[in-house]
């Protein structure tokens with residue numbers, strides 16, 4: 001497995017900032033400068049030296065072994081809330097959920113996401129959400145437990161992701177109704193709150209701006225954390241989409257790689 005030091009470093013820093021001392025059974029203490037964990041604490045929880053951990057977080061260390069990243073033996077028998085399990089969770093490769101706003105077979109927006117999946121580095125996991133057509137029409141009466149199964153699956157998929165990447169067409173100057181419906185279902189859940197989210201506008205230059213504007217408005221209501229540097233326009237030439245739905249254009253592939261990296265970069 002090839003590990004990109006810089007991306008791993010960013011992931012570790014962001015994870016350390018997000019885990020609260022109480023999450024891993026530590027006292028907050030009076031002299032903390034940040035709400036997250038200290039480097040020495042993470043190192044101790046993960047069973048490595050503070051120096052080794054610090055060098056990884058500063059992207060100047062040795063390539064961590066797959067054993068250290070996965071920690072399978074040490075973590076598998078630990079209870080879910082144990083410090084060891086928490087430390088293992090922090091070293092699980094981040095998952096990016098890919099949401100397409102198009103139901104069309106051969107969709108160019110979906111091809112962008114398939115390409116993002118194809119170019120994602122080995123230490124980033126991706127999942128293409130395929131439940132759009134199965135979602136019921138949003139009705140607040142149904143937004144109660146037990147949720148309709150497709151809605152529960154959508155929320156679980158968002159909840160499990162470290163970040164979300166959206167690629168949607170514009171219909172009649174705004175979002176496709178089916179995709180707006182998906183977003184409506186996220187409002188009643190907490191999964192997308194503070195979650196890093198970005199979109200790629202795959203329309204020709206100067207097009208699709210109504211869809212982008214609506215996305216910004218709706219995501220604002222959901223409490224998603226819009227990652228501005230990762231929201232970009234990458235026009236797709238349908239002639240460059242291969243039979244597997246993946247774009248062959250090297251420039252597009254490179255830009256999508258940058259989008260993924262920006263989406264996971266701590267700010």
Ligand SMILES: Cc1cc2nc3c(=O)[nH]c(=O)nc-3n(C[C@H](O)[C@H](O)[C@H](O)COP(=O)(O)O)c2cc1C
Pocket residue numbers: 102103104106107108109110168169170171172173174203207208
């Ligand atoms: C009903 C309908 C309405 C559309 N409205 C717009 C629009 O307002 N602005 C625009 O730029 N494109 C519009 N389009 C074009 C689509 O956004 C475009 O074909 C897009 O590539 C479709 O995405 P897909 O290939 O992922 O399905 C519309 C297409 C359809 C079918």
